[in-house]
Amino acid sequence: MEKKFKRTTVTSALPYANGPVHLGHMAGVYIPADIYVRYLRLKKEDVLFIGGSDEHGVPITIRAKKEGVTPQDVVDRFHNIIKKSFEEFGISFDVYGRTTSKTHHDMASKFFRTLYDKNEFVEQTSEQYYDEKAQTFLADRYITGECPHCHAEGAYGDQCEKCGTSLNPTDLINPVSTITGSKPVMKETTHWYLPLDKHEEWLKKWILEDHKEWRPNVYGQCKSWLDMGLHPRAVSRDLSWGIPVPVEGAEGKVLYVWFDAPIGYISNTKELLPDSWEKWWKDEDTRLVHFIGKDNIVFHCIVFPAMLKAEGSYILPDNVPSNEFLNLEGDKISTSKNWAVWLHEYLVDFPGKQDVLRYVLTANAPETKDNDFTWKDFQARNNNELVAVYGNFVNRALVLTHKYFEGKVPACAELSDYDKEVIESFKEVKSRLEDLLNNFKFREGQKEAMNLARIGNKYLADTEPWKLAKTDMARVGTILNISLQLVANLAIAFEPFLPSSSAKLREMLDISHFDWNELGKADLLEVNHQINKASLLFEKIEDEAIDAQLQRLAKIKKENEEANYKAQPVKEDIVFDEFTKMDLRVGTVLECIKVPKADKLLQFKIDDGLETRTIVSGVAKFYKPEELIGKQVCFIANLPPRKLKGVVSEGMILFAENNDGSLTYISPNKEVKPGSQIN
Ligand SMILES: Nc1ncnc2c1ncn2[C@@H]1O[C@H](COP(=O)(O)OP(=O)(O)OP(=O)(O)O)[C@@H](O)[C@H]1O
Numbered sequence: 001m002e003k004k005f006k007r008t009t010v011t012s013a014l015p016y017a018n019g020p021v022h023l024g025h026m027a028g029v030y031i032p033a034d035i036y037v038r039y040l041r042l043k044k045e046d047v048l049f050i051g052g053s054d055e056h057g058v059p060i061t062i063r064a065k066k067e068g069v070t071p072q073d074v075v076d077r078f079h080n081i082i083k084k085s086f087e088e089f090g091i092s093f094d095v096y097g098r099t100t101s102k103t104h105h106d107m108a109s110k111f112f113r114t115l116y117d118k119n120e121f122v123e124q125t126s127e128q129y130y131d132e133k134a135q136t137f138l139a140d141r142y143i144t145g146e147c148p149h150c151h152a153e154g155a156y157g158d159q160c161e162k163c164g165t166s167l168n169p170t171d172l173i174n175p176v177s178t179i180t181g182s183k184p185v186m187k188e189t190t191h192w193y194l195p196l197d198k199h200e201e202w203l204k205k206w207i208l209e210d211h212k213e214w215r216p217n218v219y220g221q222c223k224s225w226l227d228m229g230l231h232p233r234a235v236s237r238d239l240s241w242g243i244p245v246p247v248e249g250a251e252g253k254v255l256y257v258w259f260d261a262p263i264g265y266i267s268n269t270k271e272l273l274p275d276s277w278e279k280w281w282k283d284e285d286t287r288l289v290h291f292i293g294k295d296n297i298v299f300h301c302i303v304f305p306a307m308l309k310a311e312g313s314y315i316l317p318d319n320v321p322s323n324e325f326l327n328l329e330g331d332k333i334s335t336s337k338n339w340a341v342w343l344h345e346y347l348v349d350f351p352g353k354q355d356v357l358r359y360v361l362t363a364n365a366p367e368t369k370d371n372d373f374t375w376k377d378f379q380a381r382n383n384n385e386l387v388a389v390y391g392n393f394v395n396r397a398l399v400l401t402h403k404y405f406e407g408k409v410p411a412c413a414e415l416s417d418y419d420k421e422v423i424e425s426f427k428e429v430k431s432r433l434e435d436l437l438n439n440f441k442f443r444e445g446q447k448e449a450m451n452l453a454r455i456g457n458k459y460l461a462d463t464e465p466w467k468l469a470k471t472d473m474a475r476v477g478t479i480l481n482i483s484l485q486l487v488a489n490l491a492i493a494f495e496p497f498l499p500s501s502s503a504k505l506r507e508m509l510d511i512s513h514f515d516w517n518e519l520g521k522a523d524l525l526e527v528n529h530q531i532n533k534a535s536l537l538f539e540k541i542e543d544e545a546i547d548a549q550l551q552r553l554a555k556i557k558k559e560n561e562e563a564n565y566k567a568q569p570v571k572e573d574i575v576f577d578e579f580t581k582m583d584l585r586v587g588t589v590l591e592c593i594k595v596p597k598a599d600k601l602l603q604f605k606i607d608d609g610l611e612t613r614t615i616v617s618g619v620a621k622f623y624k625p626e627e628l629i630g631k632q633v634c635f636i637a638n639l640p641p642r643k644l645k646g647v648v649s650e651g652m653i654l655f656a657e658n659n660d661g662s663l664t665y666i667s668p669n670k671e672v673k674p675g676s677q678i679n
Pocket residue numbers: 013014015016017019023024025027028029291292293294295296323324325326327333334335336
């Protein structure tokens with residue numbers, strides 16, 4: 001039997017304070033967590049929603065060094081940007097803390113010390129990479145090299161971003177220090193390890209047997225980690241930015257960021273509730289739920305539970321509803337490549353449209369597999385669903401009420417069978433929606449809410465009250481009463497998903513509050529209740545706004561291609577004779593025309609010093625024919641003639657191909673006699 005809990009602690013992954021938050025973060029973690037929490041609050045359950053910034057770790061120190069500021073400056077800046085974005089999008093944290101707070105330093109330090117004193121760590125001395133120039137060990141992102149799995153260059157000491165494999169610095173091929181660029185040496189250092197292998201037994205039972213209800217993606221990832229066998233994991237690092245290891249003789253060592261970050265959930269709870277935080281973390285009647293993205297599954301399902309268990313006084317998570325990843329226009333979202341839609345920038349371009357983004361990101365949430373965000377889909381969902389279905393229905397119901405009944409809720413006359421059917425159909429929404437939300441199925445849940453508006457639109461289209469106004473006002477009253485009850489139901493059903501639209505709707509209905517328990521009822525608005533004027537809930541998004549976004553992304557893509565350009569590797573050696581066999585010459589372009597019926601081809605007449613020869617080249621995309629007349633070009637003179645689209649080409653003009661694929665002709669930098677040889 002399912003356990004009945006007294007309260008729920010909901011955590012959402014601590015965003016790393018090394019950049020602002022983007023669409024992927026919202027779709028993966030914060031919107032689903034917020035929907036869930038709002039839903040529980042509406043049901044009047046006891047719930048705490050914990051958030052905060054993750055402010056330690058190497059990428060922050062690397063950024064600080066690059067910008068010539070302190071790590072504290074970096075995290076202060078991004079903590080504030082991130083916190084503000086969450087507020088603007090209605091992510092309703094009870095507390096939003098940070099891991100640089102004193103409360104957290106004390107909490108994490110104490111946690112480590114407890115495990116240390118209980119002998120839950122193993123201490124190991126091993127040889128690790130050390131940068132002699134910078135006089136420092138090279139943890140995580142301070143070291144880079146070739147990935148041993150996919151052989152991509154630039155893999156980091158903790159992970160290859162290309163293939164996603166997590167790595168140890170010693171796995172890297174040809175490692176170099178990212179601080180000085182020098183080749184590191186091996187040097188002995190001592191660290192503390194959490195022996196996950198000792199926890200394997202109970203973790204297997206707890207996850208694989210007792211939590212079969214976890215999402216298949218989460219369960220599957222855990223199973224594959226457990227099947228591979230767990231190994232001790234270092235929980236300290238030789239770094240200066242972080243929480244000092246609270247053990248004598250551990251100078252210059254800090255807690256590994258993945259050890260301290262999840263403890264941040266606990267610290268932030270304590271920050272909010274200094275005296276009563278413990279019941280949210282230690283009482284068996286508390287249900288703990290972690291919202292995260294898929295790259296955090298192992299930490300929340302295996303490492304953090306092992307830490308909690310080792311400590312001994314904490315509860316374990318009841319569920320970890322992790323999402324897969326959201327991509328952007330077909331490519332992986334990446335902070336370092338600026339391939340993202342940043343929340344604060346979105347609001348500059350689409351002011352007041354927080355709920356539109358919430359809607360689209362939930363409609364398209366990566367709940368079972370990776371999904372793609374596209375601006376065209378964003379526009380279509382806004383225009384065809386929010387505007388045409390939800391907004392349209394609300395607007396029609398309210399406007400007609402004002403038109404025929406001066407904005408007063410009309411009474412119901414006798415109900416037709418069809419009216420009764422419609423009322424029945426929205427009665428069922430509550431249990432269906434609850435079932436979906438209880439099981440973290442937010443996409444389907446939102447569809448269910450939207451279905452109320454579809455029912456409403458169909459009801460108005462079928463009953464056509466505007467045609468009855470001259471003949472049967474009592475019937476018009478009935479139809480509008482039912483429609484307005486549906487509108488009130490929409491305000492409740494959408495409350496967890498689109499909170500600001502629901503607030504707007506309540507304002508239009510002049511009702512300050514609805515109870516979740518009222519969802520599905522057909523008597524939410526009393527007869528004669530005066531409603532306010534209708535205003536638009538959603539507005540159409542035009543093509544220009546979408547084109548501007550697509551252009552911005554195209555520009556970023558181009559800049560990334562430029563930045564990542566690398567020349568092709570050199571071809572295999574040839575023998576010198578083969579080179580001398582090639583007859584390379586300079587010629588002067590006498591004529592140049594487009595080849596008829598061939599988009600790509602230009603036909604040249606070249607003075608080669610002996611005669612006039614015809615050469616065809618596929619460069620019509622890059623040059624207008626007249627631009628090339630009179631220019632000197634280089635060509636291969638001794639290729640056998642070849643027919644191209646009906647024209648015989650006697651040789652090949654040489655072009656340099658740029659990284660974007662464009663072609664540029666090669667010319668001697670001073671005029672030479674036509675036919676001059678290139679040696
Ligand atoms: N594209 C995405 N889709 C879904 N979830 C994501 C995405 N990107 C990040 N997340 C999740 O958001 C949470 C916070 O992310 P975090 O701040 O650690 O950034 P990150 O994973 O380093 O992302 P990035 O490299 O884009 O900055 C994590 O749980 C992570 O799994």
